[in-house]
Amino acid sequence: MNGIVTLLTDYGTADGYAGEVKGALLRAAPGLTLVDITHDIAPGDVAAAAWVLGRTWRSFPEGTTHFAVVDPGVGTARRALGAVAGGHAFVAPDNGLLSLVAGAAALEAVELGPPEGASATFHGRDVFAPAAARLALGAPHQILGRPVSDLVLMARPVLRREGKKLIGCVMHVDRFGTLVTNLAPGDLPRTPRIQAGGRDVPLRMTFGDVPAGTLVAFVGSAGTLEIAVRDGRADVQLGLGRGDEITVES
Amino acid sequence: MNGIVTLLTDYGTADGYAGEVKGALLRAAPGLTLVDITHDIAPGDVAAAAWVLGRTWRSFPEGTTHFAVVDPGVGTARRALGAVAGGHAFVAPDNGLLSLVAGAAALEAVELGPPEGASATFHGRDVFAPAAARLALGAPHQILGRPVSDLVLMARPVLRREGKKLIGCVMHVDRFGTLVTNLAPGDLPRTPRIQAGGRDVPLRMTFGDVPAGTLVAFVGSAGTLEIAVRDGRADVQLGLGRGDEITVES
């Protein structure tokens, strides 16, 4: 392990919870390098957290530990997980947050037991941070708990065919109003007709290929089709959001 | 000292003030480890800053320096402080921000003189950051200024008794809408009847003990009574905020 620990939560920063987690990590292992991914996931939005974790984890060098805690089920029977995949380590609640990691690399998980004296409502500090510190220091995940083989996984939105139409959906709307879809380049016919919100969207290489204010589709930085407006917001112009349909015909 | 400096401000990040402070710290001591607690305290909300500092400082290892600057009185006669408590060091304006630290550990403070050429309106960069860097490098606080024995302390909301009723209050509302109170477990009768916003709130161990959408009281991660709604917001459901009363009877 390389001593890097990334942090991904829905805690915000203004309550001090993210600060307490950082303190707990550094108290357990003062030499760690902490890297904020975000604390601004919408409260309880596990799908958004899974999306961001899915995008970011592989950007980091092998040996990185990822603390990913968006945990609306804290204080219920949901399990707390330690895991390894692709040479990285993870701690996360067992609520689907690791779905995209597990979809991209073989993942082994264990159930973290709560340490003596752990609070019932702040497992980020009391359960996940100590486990993340141990993983970051090189502890094998197997010693942290019993193996879990029936991980909770989010249903992955699948592409649907209706006659000549291929129907995907918006997986994520980013800060710029761009719609990131689950349609990969390999799914598209040679001369695709892309429709979103009742509008035809031309497929181009990038923004520069259309005038300002205009809709454009391109293969984005996550490797899937994105729909954007140059110098504008596609979510607003099309009235579309997460889960909405995007249609492709030849 | 361990070279860790935490940062807690109401600067936001978009103006560059937090960035200038980080630069000033690293210019004074390039090897420091900077850790953001938050820059999102509401402008001038000293009580919220004191709360977050009170929660977070002890999470960090001994030898940590805490830069805590929410300073609506900058440019007035309020004093600038350097301090030590419980093996940690602090810089903060003398406006009550250190109240909860001083309530938890013996605190010694000195008044920081403004360095030559300091601006009159950005003491974070020009007064507090240089002092924090010196403390983090191991300078004894006594050499930074004259002792202060009459620290400004916020009045601590005290519990009140009215007949059989014990009346506490909401100290903090967190991002999830949970109400953190000043009622400790030891204050509660054996079978307490907890009332908030005119509603009875059952005391349980944690969220999992009530159905979704339901009010629940539990001893939270700060060691005091909290009132929450499972998968919801107690502040909205009860119409309560900071300072509002919570009542307990047996």
Place this chain on the structure above:
Amino acid sequence: MNGIVTLLTDYGTADGYAGEVKGALLRAAPGLTLVDITHDIAPGDVAAAAWVLGRTWRSFPEGTTHFAVVDPGVGTARRALGAVAGGHAFVAPDNGLLSLVAGAAALEAVELGPPEGASATFHGRDVFAPAAARLALGAPHQILGRPVSDLVLMARPVLRREGKKLIGCVMHVDRFGTLVTNLAPGDLPRTPRIQAGGRDVPLRMTFGDVPAGTLVAFVGSAGTLEIAVRDGRADVQLGLGRGDEITVES
């Protein structure tokens, strides 16, 4: 170079883009020290980014590398730059973002070519981060691309004279509602009459020189005239924002 890399973007953090950039930097050079300046520049607000970079870069020790990417023109013909100035290194799009740096120190820039396989829409991760890592590791900027001598620079708002009046403008409105102007102390007559939003504003040393709720002008921490309201917001009280005029007469 000192291994410090600062980050200044309009990415927010909730989409994972800032996280991917951090990962790319650490994968290229695991020992780097990453320092967030901000990810909260308003989407596409190059002028605000230039302002924040102009304030912050010199606070850091010489040898620091600054990753500054607010890039509404990504995917168009705008150039990607690597640069050095004043002993610091920079990566930024060629859209004016480096204007204030270039105004303060001799700047040499090169055009970064996109690495093989770079996405067309996420140059922060694929073009700027690898170049920043190389600069931070000590690569001379000249080897990163061809020299650029016709940098895009923002028009700098100049002071205007109308009879006895000197007319400047608001360069930035900060989180506290304070108006930062482009009027330097040397521009002011001995006994200036300062007018903003139709109101006279007294020139003082700092906040403490006026009662709460009152307008005050002072020479701020950026070395120029600022207009504020003690314990209030000047932007709201005066109805002024970025670009609005501030007038001085003797």
